[in-house]
Amino acid sequence: MKNWVKRIRKISFRFSNPLKRLVEKVEYMVDENKDTEKSEKKQKTKQQEKEQKIQFPQYFQKQKAQTDSNPHGTNLKTPVLRGVIVSEYDGERIWVEASGNMKGRYGVEVPNGYSPEDLTPGTEVALDPNSFKITDIVEKGKDGEFDSIRTDVTFQDVGGLDHVIRSLKSNVGAQLDPEKQQKIQEWGMDLDKSMLLVGRPGTGKTHLVKALSKEYEADMFMINGPQLVEKFIGEGAKKVKRLYEQARASDKPSIIFIDEIDAIAKKRLDDRRHGGEEVERTMSQLLSELDGLDSENSNVISVFATNKPDVMDPALLNRCSAIEVPVPDQESKKEILQVHTRKLDLDDNVDHDLLADELRKEFTGRDIKQIVKQAAITALDASEDISKAKVGMKDFQEAIKDLEEGNIGKQKDFLAEEGIHPNEMFA
Numbered sequence: 424m425k426n427w428v429k430r431i432r433k434i435s436f437r438f439s440n441p442l443k444r445l446v447e448k449v450e451y452m453v454d455e456n457k458d459t460e461k462s463e464k465k466q467k468t469k470q471q472e473k474e475q476k477i478q479f480p481q482y483f484q485k486q487k488a489q490t491d492s493n494p495h496g497t498n499l500k501t502p503v504l505r506g507v508i509v510s511e512y513d514g515e516r517i518w519v520e521a522s523g524n525m526k527g528r529y530g531v532e533v534p535n536g537y538s539p540e541d542l543t544p545g546t547e548v549a550l551d552p553n554s555f556k557i558t559d560i561v562e563k564g565k566d567g568e569f570d571s572i573r574t575d576v577t578f579q580d581v582g583g584l585d586h587v588i589r590s591l592k593s594n595v596g597a598q599l600d601p602e603k604q605q606k607i608q609e610w611g612m613d614l615d616k617s618m619l620l621v622g623r624p625g626t627g628k629t630h631l632v633k634a635l636s637k638e639y640e641a642d643m644f645m646i647n648g649p650q651l652v653e654k655f656i657g658e659g660a661k662k663v664k665r666l667y668e669q670a671r672a673s674d675k676p677s678i679i680f681i682d683e684i685d686a687i688a689k690k691r692l693d694d695r696r697h698g699g700e701e702v703e704r705t706m707s708q709l710l711s712e713l714d715g716l717d718s719e720n721s722n723v724i725s726v727f728a729t730n731k732p733d734v735m736d737p738a739l740l741n742r743c744s745a746i747e748v749p750v751p752d753q754e755s756k757k758e759i760l761q762v763h764t765r766k767l768d769l770d771d772n773v774d775h776d777l778l779a780d781e782l783r784k785e786f787t788g789r790d791i792k793q794i795v796k797q798a799a800i801t802a803l804d805a806s807e808d809i810s811k812a813k814v815g816m817k818d819f820q821e822a823i824k825d826l827e828e829g830n831i832g833k834q835k836d837f838l839a840e841e842g843i844h845p846n847e848m849f850a
Contacts, residue, residue, distance in 0.1 A: 504550040505561065512539035519557065521550055529555040569669045571642035571677070576633040582762035583755025583788070584627055590746050591635055594618065595724050599639040599676045604722075615744040617713050617725040619684070621732045622748030625789025628728040631748065632680045635726075641676040644669065648686030651705055659687070659705030667712045667723065676722040684727035688739045706736065713742050750787055753779050759788050763795040770815035778819050783827065790826060797822035 509528065510518040516530040517539070529550075533539055534557045542548070547561040578588050597603045598614055607614060620628040636643035644666060653659040670677040687705045713725060727743065729735060751759055757779040764773075782791065798818040806812035 504552050504555070506548050506550045506555075506557075508542050508544050508546045508548060510544060512542065517542055519548060519550065519555070521555065531555055531557055534558070569644055569646065569666050571644055571673065574633040574637055574643065576630055577637055578634045580762060581627055581630050581634055582758035582760075583751040584631065584748065587631060587746060587748055588634075591618070591631060592638075594744060595635060595678075595726070596639060598724060599635075599641055599678075599722070616723070617743040618727070619732070619740070619743035619745045620726065620728040620748050621730070621745055622728075623730050623750060623787060625787035626748045626750060627788045628748050629680075629682060630788075632678065632726050632728075636678050639676060641678050641724075642670070642673045643678045643680060645680045645682070648681055648683040648688070651681075651687050652702060653705075659701060660708035663705060663708045663712060667715075670723045673722075676724070678724050678726055680726045680728070682728045684739075685729045685731045685735050688727075688729075688735045690734060690736050706739065710738055710742065713739075750785060751791075753782075756782050756786065756791060759791045760795070763792050764814070767795070767799060768813045770813045772816045773814070773819070774816065778816075778823075781820065781823055786826075794819065794822040794826055797825060 504521050506519040506521045506529075508517060509520045512533060516532055518528055518530055520528050531550075533542065537557070537560070541560065542557070548557045549559040549561055550556065551558055581588065594614060595618055597607060598616065620631065622628055632645075633643065635641070646666065651659050651662050653662065666679060670679050687702055687709065689702070691703055725743075727739075732740070732745070757775050760775050760778055764775075782794075786794075798814050798821070801818045801821055802814040803809060803812050805818075
């Protein structure tokens with residue numbers, strides 16, 4: 424019996440190791456299968472995420488879905504480029520000049536729905552930003568940026584500048600008055616259609632031009648010089664061209680007023696730093712427009728304003744008749760005070776002559792207007808009954824003192840100091 428037991432134990436021991444190895448091998452194969460499935464599942468998830476990333480964004484999905492609604496190939500709700508036809512159809516293509524950061528000339532086919540006669544040189548069109556195909560013809564209308572402005576300012580609102588007003592009326596006004604204009608043409612006279620107002624900030628240059636347009640019922644197109652400085656090449660020149668086209672299209676006489684003209688009319692120097700070439704292109708277009716006004720029967724008058732005539736290019740200065748708008752003298756200061764206080768309730772002790780004597784020599788019309796405003800506010804604050812409030816001499820004297828001490832706003836003309844070279848404007 425013992426022998427059988429020993430034999431059985433020996434046999435079981437002999438097969439235990441292989442069986443154990445078999446079980447371990449099966450377990451390993453099962454584990455490997457699980458790892459493979461996990462790996463495949465992980466790769467599948469990554470693939471799905473990748474496919475989601477390369478799908479078209481919603482913008483392009485909409486464009487693709489709505490392509491059929493536009494016979495010219497793009498949905499006009501998407502961004503488009505502005506272009507101008509520069510050549511006639513040559514049997515194969517027409518040439519378009521695009522603007523903006525895609526500036527260049529591109530040969531394109533005549534789009535479906537249009538004929539070559541519709542796409543003559545000078546026609547403005549909308550271009551697809553990807554293929555540069557023509558998507559539509561841009562109808563020329565009024566540019567909202569250059570709408571004429573209305574003003575209620577009259578020459579009675581401008582004090583102390585009678586000699587400047589006479590000069591404007593005799594030169595510019597003569598060309599805006601229909602009867603005088605006809606006589607000027609009969610005499611064969613060639614009056615300047617461009618005026619340059621030179622004076623420190625706050626001397627009343629803008630008020631003069633507004634009053635001029637009101638006096639002769641002329642449309643006034645007003646813009647600041649820095650607004651004509653653009654980032655992309657050629658855009659500033661196009662702005663100038665559109666401004667003058669809109670002024671010429673007006674049924675009334677027009678005044679184009681460009682304030683701070685020195686922003687685009689600085690002396691042309693050898694260096695081309697900080698967009699100098701683009702500024703020069705804009706000025707060249709302006710000079711071209713001024714030459715065109717002189718050569719044709721036009722009701723458009725150009726008036727420019729600057730406080731830095733020493734930095735301006737002679738090419739523009741030679742085309743303009745300059746008028747100085749000076750800082751008011753004592754008599755003019757009195758007139759300006761009377762203009763700004765005519766609607767105020769004043770105490771009997773208010774003496775305009777005495778107030779004018781207390782004003783500093785360098786005070787401008789804007790400074791005097793600020794003094795009157797501050798005096799009125801001081802009088803209201805000190806009055807217990809607002810309905811009976813009156814502005815007294817003491818209120819004006821306190822306002823003058825505040826302006827001298829810098830406690831109320833005063834226009835700072837930093838570049839008017841001596842010793843600043845024009846080249847430093849480009850630094």
